[in-house]
Amino acid sequence: MLSERMESSNYIPTYSCLLVLLRNLILEREPVYGIAEWSKQFEPSMIGLLPDLVNRINDDRIGRSLDLLYDSDRGSILTELVVRIxxxxxxxxxxxxxxxxxxxxxxxxxxxxxxxxxxxESLKITHGHNKDHRQDLKQLLWTLTVSADHSVPVHYMALDGNTADTDTHID
Known part of the structure; x- marks a missing residue:
């Protein structure tokens, strides 16, 4: 689905970079500059790559892929994914x-x-009522709506850090 919705370079598909980043976040959480080295410890197919693509992953390509994701119509991508599921x-x-x-x-x-x-419109990372009781740190507010049936995520919102939690349940 991402391959249909996002521009890619001929060198490595954008969706491949994004999926490697996602797998890294789930498995290990290496900084972006360390993902290329991290990915080499796996059989390429285990992290969703063809064998010739594992050596093409680097932090610049991941950064460009994140830029393309930012510029894409993420709402439509998420809606299509939820409808399919x-x-x-x-x-x-x-x-x-x-x-x-x-x-x-x-x-x-x-x-x-x-x-x-x-x-x-960008988000505002700022001070707000922090649920971890860390008033010294800035924050964003993240909301997630799931179906009661199997807890499938159907909607999310990232909001400015000073957004009141109670206002998000109305939307």
């Missing part, structure tokens, strides 16, 4: 559960100021 696995959409959490950040994020970047 609901249809293929007969998931009931009668009842939903919603929850939120804060994602904390340390450091200076001057570009995460809520202003429009490349035609899209």
């Amino acid at each position: 609901v249809r293929d696995f007969h998931i009931s959409m009668e009842e939903f559960h919603n929850d939120s959490t804060t994602i904390t950040f340390s450091g200076n994020y001057s570009e995460a100021d809520g202003l429009v970047k490349r035609g899209k």
Whole structure:
């Protein structure tokens, strides 16, 4: 599905870079600059690569892939994915559960100021009511809505760090 929706270089498909990044986040959480070396410890097919592509993964390509993902219509991609899963696995959409959490950040994020970047409104990493009781750290608010039937994720939102949690349940 990503291959149909996202531009790719002839050298390595964008979706391949993104899926390697996702697998890394799930398995180990190496920094982006370490993913190339990390990926070499696996049989390429185990991380979704053809054998000749494992040596083409590097931090610049992953960065460009993330840029392409940012520029894509992520809402349509997620909607198509959810519709396919609901249809293929007969998931009931009668009842939903919603929850939120804060994602904390340390450091200076001057570009995460809520202003429009490349035609899209950016998020504002800022201080807010932190669920981890870390008032010293900046944050974003993350909400996730899942189906009551098998807890399939059907919607998410990343919101500015000072967004009130109670307002997100209405949306």
